[in-house]
C-alpha cells in the first residue's frame with residue numbers, strides 16, 4: 236500500500252508522516268530530504284547554481300539512503316545539516332532542476348517497489364504515485380506554519396525572526412506551486428487535513444483513521 240502525504244512547507248508533514256509510518260508498520264520516505272541532500276552536495280562542491288548539469292551529475296552519483304532513522308548521504312549522517320537555513324536557502328536549485336527531479340523520482344519509485352510506504356513531499360500523490368491507494372494533503376495557515384518553523388529551528392539552536400521566516404515561506408510556497416515539473420498540488424482524490432489548532436497527536440490519530448478507511 237502507498238500512502239502519499241503532500242502539502243506546503245512547515246505543515247508538519249515530516250514528523251507526522253514518520254510517526255504515521257511507525258504506527259502502521261510501513262516504511263517512510265521523506266522526499267524533501269532528498270532535494271535537501273542534493274542541495275548540500277551542491278554547496279559542498281561549490282557548484283555554479285546557474286549550471287543545471289553540474290547538479291544533475293552530483294545527484295546521479297550520490298547515494299542517498301533514507302531507509303533508517305537518519306539521512307545518509309554517501310554514508311555520512313546529514314540529518315541535521317540538511318535542515319539548516321544555509322541548506323534550505325539553496326534547496327530550490329535542486330527542486331527546480333528537471334534533471335535532478337527525474338533522478339530523484341526514479342529513486343522514489345524504486346524505494347516503493349514491493350514495500351508498504353508512507354511517502355511525503357509535494358508531488359507524491361500527483362506525479363510520483365498517481366495510483367496510490369491513499370492520498371492526504373496536509374496543510375495549515377501560513378502564520379501557523381511559520382510559527383512551527385521558528386520553534387523547530389529554535390529547538391535546534393538557530394534563532395530566526397518570525398517575519399523573515401514567514402516571508403521565506405511565502406516565497407517557497409509560490410515557487411513550489413509554480414514549478415513546471417512536480418509542482419505542489421492537491422491531487423483530485425486527496426483528502427485535505429487542515430491542522431491549525433491541532434496537536435501532533437490529534438493529527439496522527441486523524442491520519443490513522445483516514446488510512447484505515449482506504450485499506
Ligand code: C5P
Nearest residue numbers: 244266267268270326330356357358411
Ligand atoms: O519538505 P521539505 O521542506 O523538507 O522540502 C524541501 C524542499 O524540497 C521544498 O521547498 C520543496 O521545494 C522541495 N521538494 C520538492 N518535491 C518534493 C519534496 C520537496 O520539490 N517531493
